[in-house]
Amino acid sequence: MSRVLVVDDEPQIVRALAINLRARGYEVSTAGDGGEALLVAASHPPDVVILDLGLPDLDGVDVIAGIRGWSSVPILVLSGRSDSVDKVDALDAGADDYVTKPFGMDELMARLRSLLRRTTPAESQPVVEFGDVRVDLAATRVSVGGTEVRLTPTEWHLLEVLVRHPGKLLSHRQLLAEVWGPGYETAQGNLRLYVAQLRRKLEPDPSRPRFLRTEPGMGYRFQP
Known part of the structure; x- marks a missing residue:
């Protein structure tokens, strides 16, 4: 209970x-x-x-x-x-x-x-799967439908932060501080760009994302 x-x-x-x-x-x-x-x-x-x-x-x-x-x-x-x-x-x-x-x-x-x-946090789960996507957190590898997808270091870091917090609404400031570090808390353009890149690589329909969702005015949420 x-x-x-x-x-x-x-x-x-x-x-x-x-x-x-x-x-x-x-x-x-x-x-x-x-x-x-x-x-x-x-x-x-x-x-x-x-x-x-x-x-x-x-x-x-x-x-x-x-x-x-x-x-x-x-x-x-x-x-x-x-x-x-x-x-x-x-x-x-x-x-x-x-x-x-x-x-x-x-x-x-x-x-x-x-x-x-x-x-049961994602930190204890070495592999996260959603749709046709498989994220191996230990090996830092991502595949879609069994085919490996190459991510840039920044794309990987952003995806890692999101999938380690399934269902959690992460603010722009939280994501920028975690991925880009101090001094980037207001660089929302960077965040939008990299989220869009991840969607193009991982979402079935990037224009209607199922897993990497936007919360307008607040941030983003990974919804498995």
Whole structure:
């Protein structure tokens, strides 16, 4: 039974989420503010956190940073803030995904299941497969339909970062810092170019990508 910590200051949302989660077999803990959330997370470590950004005592981004100080538990941000800057701040602080209020319960549960599937990280899996693509992380080789595909070092590094975080929404800043390093955090043109190159080499239809997906204004997601 997976443990879910729901953090929100709106009782009706907490109640609805708790009912739906328990009906699906999850164990549920709740918190109404950031301070309580940090205490509950530390005393009863959850398998996943559903976190509202607009809390009465702490900003949700600060709660994310507090949890990330000691845990890599998946964090699904749930918020009424529509500004992409808020979403990117949450992702950069360590959130794994983002759902905007009002939300559909089926969509939220699907995102939750995707995050829980990542409890066995790709770091322990030497080979990642999706569609006709086979990525051998140990041998640094990629093949499509059994035919090896040559990638540049930058293309490989970008693909490696994405496939090691299946289902996770990675912000532009996160990807640029990881692949290109300090000083490139705003070089989004580089990122778009290399994502397009990977899609041409790996996607069945690069104009309608199935696996290397764009989240407009926020970043990219590898969806196996």
